Amino acid sequence: MNIIKNKKIWFSLSLIVIIVGMLLGMIRGYNLGIDFTGxxxxxxxxxxxxxxxxxxxxxxxxxxxxxxxxxxxxxxxxxxxxxxxxxxxxxxxxxxxxxxxxxxxxxxxxxxxxxGPAIGKEIQNKAMLSVIIATIGMLIYITFRFQLSYGLSAILALVHDVLFVLSVYAIFRIPLNSPFVAAMLTVVGYSINDTIVVFDRIRENMKHAKKNAYEEVAELSIRQTVSRSINTSLTTLLAIVALYVFGVESIREFTLPLLTGIMIGTYSSIFIASPIWVLIKSKKGNI
Structure with a gap:
């Protein structure tokens, strides 16, 4: 299966889930937990x-x-x-x-x-500000280490991860509490790590590739790193699943968004981030 050539399939699947989730979130609202509602x-x-x-x-x-x-x-x-x-x-x-x-x-x-609610408007705004600052910092770091195209692709993949998890919570009416905010901040850091591993291999392979052979290089790099990404995620998921199964209710509230986020983060680093990089490089060239 060629991941890059089938990028429209992966983009469509993600868009369907995100659009359905966002619409349901707007129409019937999110299931805000006690920390938000009091x-x-x-x-x-x-x-x-x-x-x-x-x-x-x-x-x-x-x-x-x-x-x-x-x-x-x-x-x-x-x-x-x-x-x-x-x-x-x-x-x-x-x-x-x-x-x-x-x-x-x-x-x-x-x-x-x-x-009253433990998470007021001020805490929500600070959490949002933290995500924005972290995102800008990652964009600067990845651009400095790689190129702007890598940074933009990684950030778009992160946005995809956050929106996807929010959509899953909206579709299944899972309560949103303070552990969700903490878990999502953790997922953002974890997801970017997987993406950088793939991008690092792409950069190395580009040194020996033909000019403008972006699809071939991305496909080769994904195949070279996919086992590493999946194995790393599986070992992490095993520990989190154990916490979810045997933990108390407050632990489950934290591990559930972690489980969802890590699975989506692994998916996006393979099926979303690299295809986005190919699209940007194909249209913009040396950015």
Whole structure:
């Protein structure tokens, strides 16, 4: 299979996912989690440790996006955070369900309050600014080390990765929380690393290639580095999958965007970045 000659297929697949995701995001909105929306916090003292799945049988009736944590030395205190702003009457009604099911003796939950969003506009703007500064820095670095065409291709591939992951979250209505922001910043750095490996091989092969043989050089370079890229990603994914399967809920919120981002980053470094470089070089020449 010739990756470069079939670039229209890869571009089309990515565009379809991104367009569908962005449209769904605009029409029905993103599923913003507690960190963005604020909500209600309730802490209940249980008699023993209770699995999160069992607790969700009750909380799902009120908020399917509620987060559940176990705190205390014996993990017998459950902390429930809902995106719904429950008034005192609603919070007591929720506590009553737990009291009846688990025969609790307390008349009041340990803690019951409403809270504002942890990620306000200022933090969102700073996160966006950080991504922009990092992107500009990478563009300057790659242009200095390689050429402007490499830098532009790498940045466009990064934009593709971010939009693709956002689209997946919009399509499947996965909650967006603060771990997502941290994970995406990690993915941006990881993705550019894979792309630079391919570009480094392209630069070396260009020294011995015929003039304007961009497609041939890119195809050869991809084939020379693809096993390395896939093996590196697989070893990383194995560790992240283990964290996702065996980790607590807060860990899963961080590892899910990492899983998605690393898979998309590996895909884009092979099927998106290099074909974009070929298009730029074919049209603009020595940039």
């Amino acid at each position: 909500g209600t916090l309730i802490e209940i003292q249980m008699k023993d440790y209770v699995e999160s799945t069992e607790i969700r049988e009750i909380t799902d009736e009120i908020d399917k996006n509620a987060t559940i944590n176990h705190i205390g030395e014996t993990k017998d205190i459950i902390q429930i955070r809902t995106t719904e702003n429950l008034n005192n009457e609603a919070r007591m009604e929720l506590f009553k369900l737990f009291k009846e099911k688990y025969s609790l003796e307390e008349n009041q939950p340990l803690r019951s309050e409403q809270f």
